[in-house]
Amino acid sequence: MEHRDDTRPRTRPVPPAGPVREVSDRDWADDVRTAAGCAAGLFALLLLIDGAAGSLSWWRAGLWLVLALLLLLVLFPARVSAGPGWLATRRLLRTRRVRTDLLTAVRPEEGVTQRLILRDALGNRIEIDPEVLVRNPGLWYRLAEGARAAEAAGTLLSGTTALHRLARRLDTAAALGAFRESGLE
Incomplete structure (x- = not known):
């Protein structure tokens, strides 16, 4: 007689041995990382320049963040x-x-x-x-x-x-x- 709290070894489903049914872009993750790196680089550069000029404030940092996020949206690749x-x-x-x-x-x-x-x-x-x-x-x-x-x-x-x-x-x-x-x- 089995109870609910009996533990059973979990088995992983075996993938089908036939040909691959769906394929996707192998370089997509690298492209996303590149887009995020460009956006982060722009954000850091804008903060650095604004901080060096002595005009950095919280609302300007927020503006630079929005600009970097817009760049990320533009560069984000399609999968x-x-x-x-x-x-x-x-x-x-x-x-x-x-x-x-x-x-x-x-x-x-x-x-x-x-x-x-x-x-x-x-x-x-x-x-x-x-x-x-x-x-x-x-x-x-x-x-x-x-x-x-x-x-x-x-x-x-x-x-x-x-x-x-x-x-x-x-x-x-x-x-x-x-x-x-x-x-x-």
Whole structure:
């Protein structure tokens, strides 16, 4: 007869042995630390300059703190994750997700920073940095897998050229990395 206070050894669930279902940006935590370091550095620099000038007060320190927090909000990176048939970006307050197997458009956007804009047949839209895909082959694999399915189904109407160009860029980066690691560069 068992009682409530009987102790049993707790067993950890064994993860499935199959392929990984969800992948995410491996460098996201480093990017968050960098953003926080920049914001903290700005805050410390402003306090130091204001203190050296002799004009530091509690309300000015609060103003500098708000300015540093605004910088943190601007620099805070989106967390990109992907699974079978979907790709998502999560920011501080919102998560956006597209179905990669229902993609209708892929459009690169040039500017100060490069962006890749993905739209699906359900009306969802996300923007990601192509560098995230270069640094994370698992994310690229999930996106390419879904894009191939969308292209085969005929829903991907525009952007196949941009995807093929990005695939060549990723292949070149992978080959250069392999050569660099093997000493053949």
